[in-house]
Amino acid sequence: MIKSRDFGLALAASLLFASGAGAATDTVEAQIRQLETDSNAAYARNDLPAYFSFYADDLRALFAEGPTTLPAYKKSWGAFIGGGGAIVAFKFTDMQVQVGPSGDTAVASYLASVDTRTPGKGVTTDTYAETDVWFKRAGAWKIVEIHYSETTPQK
Numbered sequence: 001m002i003k004s005r006d007f008g009l010a011l012a013a014s015l016l017f018a019s020g021a022g023a024a025t026d027t028v029e030a031q032i033r034q035l036e037t038d039s040n041a042a043y044a045r046n047d048l049p050a051y052f053s054f055y056a057d058d059l060r061a062l063f064a065e066g067p068t069t070l071p072a073y074k075k076s077w078g079a080f081i082g083g084g085g086a087i088v089a090f091k092f093t094d095m096q097v098q099v100g101p102s103g104d105t106a107v108a109s110y111l112a113s114v115d116t117r118t119p120g121k122g123v124t125t126d127t128y129a130e131t132d133v134w135f136k137r138a139g140a141w142k143i144v145e146i147h148y149s150e151t152t153p154q155k
Helices: 004-044 048-052 070-082
Strands: 053-062 066-069 085-101 105-118 122-137 139-149
Touching: 004 048, 004 085, 004 105, 004 122, 004 139, 053 070, 066 070, 070 139
Parallel strands: 053 139
Antiparallel strands: 053 066, 085 105, 105 122, 122 139
């Protein structure tokens, strides 16, 4: 015979699982997809204040040049844009989002096609694989880790 306390616990657990877990993951995934769209749009517009607002102060970035921090990234990218460099076009595909079990972490990965104008070199088109790690802290999502590496374009 099932005791009423055990039945109540089982019912509560099944309702939580059925209604909450999947919905919470779907909501976080949608939030991260929108944040990726917004951050990449700021990047494509060369809007440095908006672009850097998506990053945590303790960012670690892994680029071809090696690891860097948010202050160093702001300085180098700011100098590139200030010196006449620019993103001319940006498109991303194959976005995958994985949400951590607690709902306050997510990993987004995708392929990016980037047309970049470099002073003295003209415009080049490159393809990158990017992975962004998002943490939700004090109610706000921020990128805490980014890995950006050049790859061969898909055909």
